[in-house]
Amino acid sequence: xxxxxxxxxxxxxxxxxxxxxxxxxxxxxxxxxxxxxxxxxxxxxxxxxxxxxxxxxxxxxxxxxxxxxxxxxxxxxxxxxxxxxxxxxxxxxxxxxxxxxxxxxxxxxxxxxxxxxxxxxxxxxxxxxxxxxxxxxxxxxxxxxxxxxxxxxxxxxxxxxxxxxxxxxxxxxxxxxxxxxxxxxxxxxxxxxxxxxxxxxxxxxxxxxxxxxxxxxxxxxxxxxxxxxxxxxxxxxxxxxxxxxxxxxxxxxxxxxxxxxxxxxxxxxxxxxxxxxxxxxxxxxxxxxxxxxxxxxxxxxxxxxxxxxxxxxxxxxxxxxxxxxxxxxxxxxxxxxxxxxxxxxxxxxxxxxxxxxxxxxxxxxxxxxxxxxxxxx
Amino acid sequence: xxxxxxxxxxxxxxxxxxxxxxxxxxxxxxxxxxxxxxxxxxxxxxxxxxxxxxxxxxxxxxxxxxxxxxxxxxxxxxxxxxxxxxxxxxxxxxxxxxxxxxxxxxxxxxxxxxxxxxxxxxxxxxxxxxxxxxxxxxxxxxxxxxxxxxxxxxxxxxxxxxxxxxxxxxxxxxxxxxxxxxxxxxxxxxxxxxxxxxxxxxxxxxxxxxxxxxxxxxxxxxxxxxxxxxxxxxxxxxxxxxxxxxxxxxxxxxxxxxxxxxxxxxxxxxxxxxxxxxxxxxxxxxxxxxxxxxxxxxxxxxxxxxxxxxxxxxxxxxxxxxxxxxxxxxxxxxxxxxxxxxxxxxxxxxxxxxxxxxxxxxxxxxxxxxxxxxxxxxxxxxxxxxxxxxxxxxxxxxxxxxxxxxxxxxxxxxxxxxxxxxxxxxxxxxxxxxxxxxxxxxxxxxxxxxxxxxxxxxxxxxxxxxxxxxxx
Numbered sequence: 001x002x003x004x005x006x007x008x009x010x011x012x013x014x015x016x017x018x019x020x021x022x023x024x025x026x027x028x029x030x031x032x033x034x035x036x037x038x039x040x041x042x043x044x045x046x047x048x049x050x051x052x053x054x055x056x057x058x059x060x061x062x063x064x065x066x067x068x069x070x071x072x073x074x075x076x077x078x079x080x081x082x083x084x085x086x087x088x089x090x091x092x093x094x095x096x097x098x099x100x101x102x103x104x105x106x107x108x109x110x111x112x113x114x115x116x117x118x119x120x121x122x123x124x125x126x127x128x129x130x131x132x133x134x135x136x137x138x139x140x141x142x143x144x145x146x147x148x149x150x151x152x153x154x155x156x157x158x159x160x161x162x163x164x165x166x167x168x169x170x171x172x173x174x175x176x177x178x179x180x181x182x183x184x185x186x187x188x189x190x191x192x193x194x195x196x197x198x199x200x201x202x203x204x205x206x207x208x209x210x211x212x213x214x215x216x217x218x219x220x221x222x223x224x225x226x227x228x229x230x231x232x233x234x235x236x237x238x239x240x241x242x243x244x245x246x247x248x249x250x251x252x253x254x255x256x257x258x259x260x261x262x263x264x265x266x267x268x269x270x271x272x273x274x275x276x277x278x279x280x281x282x283x284x285x286x287x288x289x290x291x292x293x294x295x296x297x298x299x300x301x302x303x304x305x306x307x308x309x310x311x312x313x314x315x316x317x318x319x320x321x322x323x324x325x326x327x328x329x330x331x332x333x334x335x336x337x338x339x340x341x342x343x344x345x346x347x348x349x350x351x352x353x354x355x356x357x358x359x360x361x362x363x364x365x366x367x368x369x370x371x372x373x374x375x376x377x
Numbered sequence: 378x379x380x381x382x383x384x385x386x387x388x389x390x391x392x393x394x395x396x397x398x399x400x401x402x403x404x405x406x407x408x409x410x411x412x413x414x415x416x417x418x419x420x421x422x423x424x425x426x427x428x429x430x431x432x433x434x435x436x437x438x439x440x441x442x443x444x445x446x447x448x449x450x451x452x453x454x455x456x457x458x459x460x461x462x463x464x465x466x467x468x469x470x471x472x473x474x475x476x477x478x479x480x481x482x483x484x485x486x487x488x489x490x491x492x493x494x495x496x497x498x499x500x501x502x503x504x505x506x507x508x509x510x511x512x513x514x515x516x517x518x519x520x521x522x523x524x525x526x527x528x529x530x531x532x533x534x535x536x537x538x539x540x541x542x543x544x545x546x547x548x549x550x551x552x553x554x555x556x557x558x559x560x561x562x563x564x565x566x567x568x569x570x571x572x573x574x575x576x577x578x579x580x581x582x583x584x585x586x587x588x589x590x591x592x593x594x595x596x597x598x599x600x601x602x603x604x605x606x607x608x609x610x611x612x613x614x615x616x617x618x619x620x621x622x623x624x625x626x627x628x629x630x631x632x633x634x635x636x637x638x639x640x641x642x643x644x645x646x647x648x649x650x651x652x653x654x655x656x657x658x659x660x661x662x663x664x665x666x667x668x669x670x671x672x673x674x675x676x677x678x679x680x681x682x683x684x685x686x687x688x689x690x691x692x693x694x695x696x697x698x699x700x701x702x703x704x705x706x707x708x709x710x711x712x713x714x715x716x717x718x719x720x721x722x723x724x725x726x727x728x729x730x731x732x733x734x735x736x737x738x739x740x741x742x743x744x745x746x747x748x749x750x751x752x753x754x755x756x757x758x759x760x761x762x763x764x765x766x767x768x769x770x771x772x773x774x775x776x777x778x779x780x781x782x783x784x785x786x787x788x789x790x791x792x793x794x795x796x797x798x799x800x801x802x803x804x805x806x807x808x809x810x811x812x813x814x815x816x817x818x819x820x821x822x823x824x825x826x827x828x829x830x831x832x833x834x835x836x837x838x839x840x841x842x843x844x845x846x847x848x849x
Contacts, residue, residue, distance in 0.1 A: 005758065008764040008768065012767050012771070015768055016771050018771070019771040022782075027800070029782060033788070033791060034793075117421075124421060148418060149421075178563060186426050310493050349510075351490060352488060374490055
């Protein structure tokens, strides 16, 4: 039978060995990591200088060896330089990339199953280089099991402006995690107006019903891209979609996309949802800047919901004639409407103007009312 | 009989410390796995794209300030250029008696305004509101003094965006910290209610105009000991809690909260010495009690830097305050323990916090008294005790070394001197400093009303520095 002290002795022996080994490992890891980092920084600096010479000088003396394509420092230097140069320098760099067979090498790494970090790095490199010859690889990579590679693939295709990829990305949108969906969304924005038509097609194909989360992301993208061609589809979504988040997203997007038909429809939809829809509608009407919204926004200053009143005041400040309504609201019995009006007037510099006029002895009634409200505790 | 009892009590105490270190080691291993996964996402998942994304959720940065005239302007300037597309700064002057308010108004060209302030959470009266007229979106509230929690509540009330970062006026935000934290919200906007960040001691580092230029291991022993503690906590503990869905604490220096969630639970508890842990646990209870799906996570890439106490006097105040806060939290949340309704938090993490944090000073103090007595009376063999102490020591050392290994992915302390200082600290921290913190915590448990106060932390102020090294 093993005694307690024998167990204690054995445990101490084992833990001392483990602690000693770990101590050794920590020292070695830190030393190796430090050396690797410094070596990486040195190589990076050398590659950057060489690449810059290749680009700047007509017949550079020193040529690059194709073995550099395996060096991550070279890849980083190439990517960083590519992001800073323009015009003919970019073509020179692309020519160099072809000469070295860099794209083929990265594609080979990406096609492997292991190791994952080399695959990730290959995906980043292909995305950053944006070489047309890698489009097929990147489109395949949109289905990769690692989300980081899917994100990189989409980025690369957007950098190339490869329009057929838009539909591929859209097909994946509904099945993706929210994080990847958001990154795909940023990628689609990069396509600019070229993405409008596929995105609109996606919405009109019933996405608002079948895939509301994907539809919300698409609407958000259309709003961020700001292409007026998307207006009709967004109006459709606002009027006919049943999912509340889709309608909310469409309302917000319409504020950015604009268009002459937007304001009347947003106005018509103002009271067809809850306080969230009214809030977004008020905000959108302010962005659209159409004075037909004035009466409705003035009524919204007395809305039962606090956020609606606040957004209505903020929107009025952006409309022609809106500040007149806001000054009148300073006399309202509703304290939060008065405060919302004062906040909106401050945003357009009215308080500073009122103070200047007051100091010059030219203050109007509205100025005095505004300053009195501001100074009250 | 007495000797036999003493013998078993002595073994039990030592067994307790060995068990604690084993538990921490298990947490470290889980943390290592989670950190690796997060590291890959952050390195290759284009998290930085969020800095220019037009669809990133907007955030309000709430900064309570009390008598921060020395460094508030530089601190706010530094926060105003944090890398994030859409945010506002909401500064709450909590009845400062120095010129905090005046300095802010002058430096940022603030004008007195009126805003539709809705007190979703009741607070002390607000005297005035100010807004910036420049490019930085700043709202300043001037209110009557009522403490940090009350100031945070006022800031939450005034915040215009759905997410609020609650932080302090004397921290330095790392360039990508907001992006890192908000990424966790984007992953699951519906369920995520809070994200905690990674706090690192700034002492000994080089700071220039309110920005970290180079991180260094502090020369002084006291901040260096705390650096090791923070590494163990934030790298070897929190990731594990987070992945288990049982994060008991989102630190007050960096916590991003869903504004509606804070309002739903009535805001931070005014006068509480541990308002951050109190809020975290209340959110857990609120959602669990109502069956609302939620998550609270920790993001290790959301790094902020803060000054830690450099003297024993200030460290003592801090540790006594923390322990008093913990005592109240344990008292208020006793019913969490061993309740299946609260999941891993209730069944594992909360009981372990009570056992290994709250009770640890008492058990350790009892050990220092009883074990020598047991040896003297011959109840325990000196060599056996020595072996067990050595076992506890090596287990603790293993945990510190694992934390140092996990820190390597950040690459902050990769010079030989810094590594050496940290390794020496890992070896010596159990000989004196640890026992001091135990004594302070005992004092906090049994001390008088003087232990109930916040105390003056005597910071130099990170925003008040030019290009110089912080002492340490």
